[in-house]
Amino acid sequence: MNIDSSRLNPRQEALVSAFQYLIGNADWSTTLSRNVKLIQPYDTTAKVIVVPYDFDFSGLVDAPYAVPDNSLGLKSVRERAFLGIHENVEVLSPIKRYLESKKDEMYAVINDCKSLSKPTKVAMITYLETFYSPDATSPALHHAFK
Template sequence: MKKTNWFLLVLMLTLTFGQTAFANDNLPDKGIFDLWNYQEVIDVKLTFDLDEVFNDRRGEEDYPAEINFKDETGTKQDWQIKISTRGNFRRQKCNETPPLKLNFKKGDLRAAGLADFDDFKLVTHCIDDYQAAKELLLKEYLTYRMFNQLTDISYRVQLVNITYEDSQTGKRKKQMGFLIEDTAQLRARIGADKIEELRIVEQEKYELEYTRLVGMFQYLIGNTDWGITHSKNIKYVEKDQKVLPVPYDFDFAGLVDAPYLLMASRFGQTSRFDRVYLGFEQQENELGEAIEMLQAHKEDMYRTVQNMKMLKRSSREEMIAYLDTYFENAEGIRFTENWY
């Protein structure tokens, strides 16, 4: 790749992908996510009937719960909400604490002077070893934060130390997790509209520069558990009559290296280091701007990993080493033919 003036490139790409190009001038009112999102990790207590909820593997019922936390001013917040189990893979595989969806009452939010963004995913990991589960969760959290470094068109996330309290017995258990921003707030934040249903559409209907960035980021992190046209771990929104495929759910990425990671043999993958590009464009010269975007933000992404002191040093070093294997061969992209 030719030498590049990285300062000018970062400035140009920020205008293309960042807040200036895609933000909404009329930002939405503060939502409850903003009450959480003031420091790296906050303490949250969830009180509900643990046996009733955690034994529900179908995820078809909503259950009453209470959530308690302190906001930035130290004021205690108590909310009556509904919860349900979520996540097809993790809901079935988690023996004790499957991931949850938290649903606030819109009327309660409005009464508190908050925007009515009410629907949040709580991500947890459920392997038996507590420390290993924490490491895995932090690596997926950092993957979200890395994508935040590249573009505002991305889900914000908030780390939480969770205390589950059984409403029947008073017994408690603790776990780390992270909350994902409500899609409605993401849309409001970037000035996008909801897409009720997306059928397979022509590439030209997508915002292609953003779509290429998504594809290259997934390539960087070694993720094959996604798909643009078949709604695999993608949420679609629309801005200026163009489709934006916003990615989520990165636990199957090679960067995260979950113990349940499966190789995508249909793409010839035999190890997590076998990256495969699964975006639209299958010519490297069409991806130049997205590739340069990753290069321009390389140090930002590395710093995000290195600053996560809750993650063991060895795990941080492994993540950096994995990213190095991309940047050392950034022009050797491996394509697959017409997979989409």
């Protein structure tokens, strides 16, 4: 199902896009409904909500079978590409602050996961840390993600 971006909640879509960027997931598309569910609230005048899933091709997971999306110019699944629709600084700046406020909670989830080895936990947290580095963000996001 293709969707017109005007039907989406811009802040919520930007949050999903920033999260996907944070974890390095380029295997999704809101407009093409790839690896996202689009939920229309009962109130049909309300904007559609984007719910992401399927993160195995993300840089955070770094699955051995994952391959980068060459159409995006990626050479590794650990490279990030922002695939969001809304690259508006006014929308993304508070989202960046929100994701920063959740950093310790994200790290706790990783560290508390008994099925992950210590080296895997370290690799995942090290990967997430690169999100917060200004030189790791795309030019469009550089100003918003400072």
